[in-house]
Amino acid sequence: MKTNLMMIWGIKTGIKAYNEGKSEIALKNYFKSLKIAQGLKIKPFIAVLSYNIGLIYDSWGDYEDSMFYYEKSLKIWKELDFEPGITKVAGKIEAIKNIDRELVEKILETHPPEPQERKIHKETEKIIEAPELKEKKIDKNKPKQEKMSREVILRAELLDKLTKADEIIKIAQNYHIKGKNQIAMISYRKALEIYEETNHIPGKAMALTSIAAVYRSMGNYPDAINMYQHALKLNRDLNKEGNKDQTIGIIFNNIGTTYLAWGRDREAFNYLNKALEIYKKIDYERGISVVQNNLRRIEQTKPMIIRTQERPSISVAGIKKQIGLKRKKAKKLREFAKENQINGNFHTALDYFNKARDILLEIGQINDRNEISEILINIAALYRSQKNYEESLRHYKKSLEIKERINDREGKAKVLTFMGFVYRDIRNINEAIRTFYEALKIYEDLDDTRGINMIMNNLNRII
Template sequence: MEKLVWSVIFIFCVLFSFKTEAQIASIDSLEVELKLAKEDTARLRIYVDLIELYDKLSPSEKAMQRVLEGLDLAKRTGNEFAQAKLMQFRGQIYNELYRSDYDGALSFLAQSIQLHRKLSKANPGNFAQQREIVSVLNSTGYIYWQWGKLVTSLFYYDSTIRLGNKLRLIDSTDFRTNRLLGIALNSKGAVLWGLGNYSEAIESYIEASAYFEQLGMTKFLSLAMSNIGLIYESWGQKEDALFYFKRAVSLAREAEDQSATGYALNNMGSFMRSAAQYDSALYYFQLSLEEYAEDNIGGIWLNLNGFGKTYAKMKAYDKSLDYFFKALLLAEETNSDYRRALAKESISATMADKGDYKNALQYANESNAIAEKYGYKEIIKDNYLNISRMYSLQNNYQKAYETYQRYSEVKDSLFSDEKFRQITFMKEQFEAEKKESENELLRRDSLLRDQDLQRARLEQYGLIILLIAMLTFGGYFVVTNRKIKGINKVLTGKNLEITRQKEELALQAEALRKSNEIKNLMFSIVSHDLRGPIVNLGGLVGLISNESISKEEFQKLLPTVLTNIGSLTALTDNLLYWARSQMEGIKAVPQKFDIKEHLGPKMQLYERAALEKGIICIDNLEPATMVYADPYMVELVVRNLISNAIKFCNAGDTITTSSKEANGFVEVTVEDTGQGIPPEYMERIFNDIQFTTLGTKNEKGVGLGLMMSKHFVEVIGGRIWVESIFKKGSSFHFTIPVS
């Protein structure tokens, strides 16, 4: 897994400019100016310029001393703008000096934001003031990112981009604003990558690279090219990845920037490792390490991890573990949760390869505890795969299968993120079809209006001619009057036809809208809810085909497999039957049948699922109760109601199915003692196609079953309703005609 690089990309973008002699001389020159300056205003300006250089080039104890001196002077002179700016530098320099105390650094940045916003409120039109807020938000996002708190980091980067875009509306040519936007977009891409959202990540990288290219920021452009290459590599597009990696190396060397060059070379090493060219990989990692300065923790950590992974591929496990433990030590020193989780995952995988399953399992669980806390999906996925493999090697096949299912679920989630743009494109195609159809309706409506207007004009001309004719040929009044009545009758008929066509077009437009809503829902269900169970079953087949479990162990897992297949079958039946009913106008095929005799065997299919949750099912259907309806529709309704009851019951609850005959109908009731329905949901459960909630064990639904049940009950001539007391249980009732 190469996504570990997110935690250092922004370090390169902001903090590690190469220290030239000329830049150091600038610091010395400002130090001299500071000693000579007498006026407070001049001294404060020099403090701000000097500390900005220290922040970029030499975040040291001396730099912190100058910050405190500058802040003292700013407070004495009442210059709140300088206070806010210096407080930002204090947070950034503090972060570099005390890398594990993120709270301390963030507290200084929070004070800076508070001061800047106070000044901005007093002077809302001050462009420079707003830009300073963008800068502090960007720095805050970086520190949360370095800490491993990705979701919070993403919030601050989004805030940076949102405010920066507002400033671009005022002045799109401002270099500092555009630079900050490019950096924030590049960093946002890295954070999205860390969260497993690859599609949005690459969009952020591409947008960032456009800014860097426009501004001539070659070093930054190199970083963006590396990041794009990493995503292409994760998608398996090796040629595209190699193109971007080579371009990144070329740009970094053109910029003569050591940190960017080190980063690009490290990515080349990772690429060579994935291509099984291990000697070349080690060569590139060594070149990368030589480019990084001794205080560049991120760069050093990247290469320690790179060496460790490469030696693991070469089966030199002791060497591999040596590098991984060094990487873990560095992660502990810098208090980076992401690096800590990733190092432990790597140690676990290597120990498992070595046969040390006990310690491997311990490190995997420790890694997962951190990864699940912060949402590091890629690490969670790899840990579950490692744990499943270890359980299998220890002949604990039940746990191996359960863990493999979790791995499949996380992998499926990442798959959905990666395929986001493909699904969106398919939806956009349907939206385009919808728009085109709507446009056609509008064109036809416009044509009808033109025809109507033309007829109105003809009528006017006709009336004028008739009036002249009446004045000229009074003797023909009676005949002319009859002709006018005839014309009016024809026009009235045509107007009625136009009105009918308009109403028909409106009905077609509404039908088209509903059809597109159904299509979009089908995409959602097929792309996730239907695919997930299939992936889980595929995982089990994979374990069998790889001979990770024996036939005997498979027999033990068979009940779980059958339950999964039953759930998948029920979902598929619902999906296909609902789609058919909506798109073809399904019709009932009624016949006489005994409801107890027909439904009894079908209800037994759900007993296993109920027993697994500790739920008791009771069949109180009256025997010899004849009804006249479509038996398959009735069966689908009952199956959905029982399945829904199981979903919202806990261990010890009961589900009772009963029936009674009255007034020419049989009333079927599915009653449970589960958690009931909140009052605010009662109106939605039969009417909202996308309404669904999690079950008592986080079971998912697709919001289709109850709405489909209502539709089928109405098709067979019955009605359906629900009675529920929240946290006490629910009773679903529906009626079936007797004849």
Template sequence: MDPEALLSLAEYLRARSKYSEAVVTLKKALKSFSIAGNNEGGLLSSLSIADNLRMLGKFRNAIRYYHIAFEISKEMRDRKSQADSITGTGLSLRAMGLWKESLKNFRSSLEIYESTDDIEGIAFVLWAVGGALRVKGDINSAIDYFRKAGDLYRRLRDIQGEGYCYCALGGAHRVAGHYKMSHSYYNKANIIFVKLRDKFGTAYSFCGTGNSLRMMGQFTEAKSYFRSALRIYRRIGDIVSSAYTLWSMGMLYIMESRYLMADRYLNTALHYFKKTGDVRGKSYYLIARSQKEFLTGNINESRKMLNSAVHITHKWGFSIEKCHALLLLSILDQKDVKCYKEIGMHHKFKSLPCNIP
């Protein structure tokens, strides 16, 4: 098969969320383009390989291919592709919890998109910046960026982009403590993604809906949505999103005092967090698992885990997760902590278990 046909096949596979198969196909295309000295084909192949690897949670490998794409685009003086490569690198860094580094990349790519009046690129980077700010713990600013991105996507009549902004807003509002609003945004996103037959987006909105229901105490309904999300994530090989969905199931089972089930889901989530190099995910594991240890009488182990979580979140600058860990420690020590209010969150946890958002 000629390399152009391989690119078309890879896009067909990617559109159906068959990321692993797409990577195999694209590597064949890249090899053919490299032999032929076709820079344009090499650039398209490298960028697509990186995007698919990122969807599979292989972030370091994705960054390697984004770098290859950046070097080719530099040689071709293709500013847009340079920006796309920088943005992709930023998304990979963000997924590993490296929000400071990701923001540097996003600022660089935004400058290029603005200089070339690339509205679609600007919208995407604004959404990406919002996600990095959410990882940082700056919820109010994250919401502002998601709204700006959503406005641009509406202007472009890009309903898929709008759907991802709704998901992002749903997540940010859940973390802020606005559970009904979160549920509403995820529902809007789900309607769009089901209509578009976007498997990843559908799973993303299912997981978000499950989390909003979990926070409202509707555990049976939440589990149904989590299971639907996990089925799709497994089918498309997305261990990144699976990890957080598994964590949510684990947290839910802690709330139901079903500790063996909680262990099962949390341990699998931790395995995936380690596999993708997600340090923020590890802090979430410690925060949930520490509650289970406390509730089953292992007070010292619980405290040890929370101190580890505080260390990780302080080191990497995860304000929200640090606040969760400090709150749980304050409950153990019967002290008062007011860090939620300081970062724009509205949760009122007073005893364990705390249904961490």
């Protein structure tokens, strides 16, 4: 009875928070209630809560996660043969699919086939429709006709390849929605290979965006940002006439939400405002609403995320100045490393991170230990991007030791979360669950809503 009341209370407070624009708090309460409902195996409540969670991710523009929870809700309503629930959830799923269709149509409208290709296509249709009427002309202009036929064959082969790539994208999307990230990644990369082979830039940009979304789902934020940046560049190249602002706005929003998940609110704020500027310019109401929801998340959690760090107090002015210069150099090196990390330059980034860490170790001040632990996190993420999971875990554990020594509980939870992602990558589900739960306990103690929501989402996808 008590657990039922807690579950209902979680739903009511979640709805209240959602209506007040406090989506992070709403999500936390929904996840708590969902955990109870799943434990009690109360299917209608699981369906309702999954739908409500999907609504929140939908409002943030996080369509992969929203589809995951919508599909979960739809499956239960179908099992219960509850038509109103089926209709409601199916409508939301269709709305998200329509967003994808609209973007694809926009690409086709703004990047139609070359005039020569259209001419060949029309000519081919005429030949197929009435070959007997073309017989004399073909005989008279045989070399020209043979050349045209070769072009028609090449065009047909190209279309076959692009059709295959589009089909692979759809398969990958289904795997991604179901949380099968590794298979989704392999499929998206296969589609990307075809788009690269055929030099189909819109398709390549779409595949890169999809790969970025998978990296984000896996908690591999540097690689996600890297892929989004590549997709952004391609879309900007296609956007020279200013016809595809909506797509660029979506990528800006995705980069912003990735930085949000990464805990880098300043970068998130900058990219979300870039998206908002575009959406306002084209009067895209849904986009404006999505970005404003994400900006509110920063506003509501900023006091927990942004903290000031004390500087060491040293009596000798000369030594203090020398240490200050070294710290500035270490900071600059770390900035260079981050830029190279995002751009996919593994060895250069690793070199800069190690140099920055060595400088701070040389200074040997207590107040630098947190910065050293953060650099170790960066290095661990680099190794993870190279699938060197052993080295990744080794550096995460080193960082964790420092976080424990300096009693940085928020930092400890963050490292445990990243370790959970790595354990999930190598299919060590028991360790992934253990580290996620350990992180969850800290986030709950700190009442860190964003941290709680991230862990609950990942636990729901692997349990």
